[in-house]
């Protein structure tokens with residue numbers, strides 16, 4: 064008798080391994096499955112019809128390995144974080160329990176067929192008319208993506224639309240002989256009974272019953288596009304064009320296979336039923352507006368439609384969905400295949416939470432606004448001209464100064480919402496202007512721990528709009544204090560200031576401020592032997608050279624505005640509501656002033 068016909072005549076079954084072939088021709092081996100996805104089915108456009116907002120898809124997952132894929136349910140049931148070792152039909156919250164499953168791995172030992180079981184994830188009971196059976200969780204992962212030619216791993220490409228993780232029940236729906244082309248090796252060669260060793264091992268009769276799930280060697284499990292869950296949701300606003308459809312079998316790698324590196328297939332797809340390029344408006348709405356940040360520390364989530372390759376939020380975040388813990392205005396710019404898309408701007412507010420806070424008492428004068436004879440600063444911008452943010456100047460034709468603290472722009476770029484909804488009556492009559500107060504643990508800008516916009520009162524006291532600028536829970540025992548003003552040279556305390564008995568006190572009015580380690584910085588201007596004030600004349604702080612400087616750029620700001628009045632001007636160095644010659648006097652006097660406070 065010929066050897067080859069002996070081999071053929073011997074059985075290869077789960078009861079008798081004598082005819083089963085090991086890859087290395089040895090007499091003893093594990094017979095592992097190998098799952099792949101059919102590229103042929105993916106390329107068949109009839110099997111993946113597109114609708115507005117939805118791409119329906121079909122998938123075939125052949126087992127081209129040496130051994131069957133066999134999953135066995137265990138008696139371990141899970142509801143959330145609770146585990147039960149006896150079968151349960153329903154979780155306490157009414158949901159279906161997850162059931163731990165084992166992968167049975169067969170091992171040929173000469174003519175004997177042994178096996179070992181290993182943990183392989185979970186299955187879940189799925190109800191409904193066309194289901195009513197157990198599904199292996201996370202069996203396949205389907206995504207539509209934008210190709211990134213600089214990134215070799217397609218799983219890192221930006222995702223369009225929401226991916227759907229679909230659980231299959233594992234069954235022998237068909238086989239590689241009946242469906243030539245579904246089963247191919249990595250070179251694309253068609254596989255069937257002739258070139259898949261141990262073809263049929265497993266029996267070809269696995270089904271959706273919980274205790275009979277599996278895929279035999281050379282068999283395939285197929286789910287067509289008309290079956291529940293076989294779809295990818297495409298977000299509103301996605302533009303028509305070419306994308307990648309990427310499919311992955313066993314994405315969580317719960318199944319041990321002969322080859323773990325052939326589990327992804329992808330094709331180009333042309334979306335034609337979404338937004339036409341010529342109708343692309345470039346505008347999207349943020350989802351999640353109107354939420355209020357609570358006191359649980361969890362923040363709120365905002366998202367924009369997932370239609371692009373890059374996302375840039377106003378707070379610097381770069382994902383399509385973000386978690387927000389700070390109140391403020393939020394917007395997002397999306398880079399899409401149709402061009403740039405800008406979202407609306409939403410305001411997120413926060414509950415006032417019961418936090419214990421450091422009581423902060425600061426004093427500071429602004430040169431120009433301060434009158435040494437009166438011993439206080441003028442409130443002209445507020446009480447006479449009505450030019451502070453949110454105020455309407457007297458006279459019908461004059462514009463309202465936009466509401467909200469004025470430090471949202473460069474170089475400060477502070478996004479706080481202090482005063483965002485204020486009108487002219489919101490200001491106390493003693494208010495001079497807004498200042499920006501920052502706290503640092505060391506002299507460097509990078510050590511900043513908190514920032515807040517506050518009001519400066521005529522007597523030099525700082526009135527905090529945010530009454531909890533420094534929560535006690537930060538555990539600070541001393542801190543550097545910075546005060547900035549939109550057209551004065553910024554200042555910092557000369558040393559760490561102690562927080563004692565939950566109170567932070569510092570008075571810039573009676574002492575000079577930080578002048579750098581060499582003492583060469585300008586600090587503040589001594590108005591007399593006991594009174595200090597922030598230098599006036601720094602109207603252009605973007606053009607400051609090393610820190611805060613008063614130089615030719617600040618004169619230019621004044622020069623361009625000279626003669627303008629009744630506007631909230633950066634060149635109004637004495638805060639009297641006009642840009643005129645008294646302001647230039649401060650510039651002339653202070654030209655050359657240069658600070659050492661790091662910016």
Ligand SMILES: [Ca+2]
Nearest residue numbers: 097098320322
């Ligand atoms: Ca595989």
Ligand SMILES: [Ca+2]
Nearest residue numbers: 313316318320
């Ligand atoms: Ca695997």
Ligand SMILES: [Ca+2]
Nearest residue numbers: 601603612617
């Ligand atoms: Ca300047």
Ligand SMILES: [Ca+2]
Nearest residue numbers: 635637639641
């Ligand atoms: Ca002025």
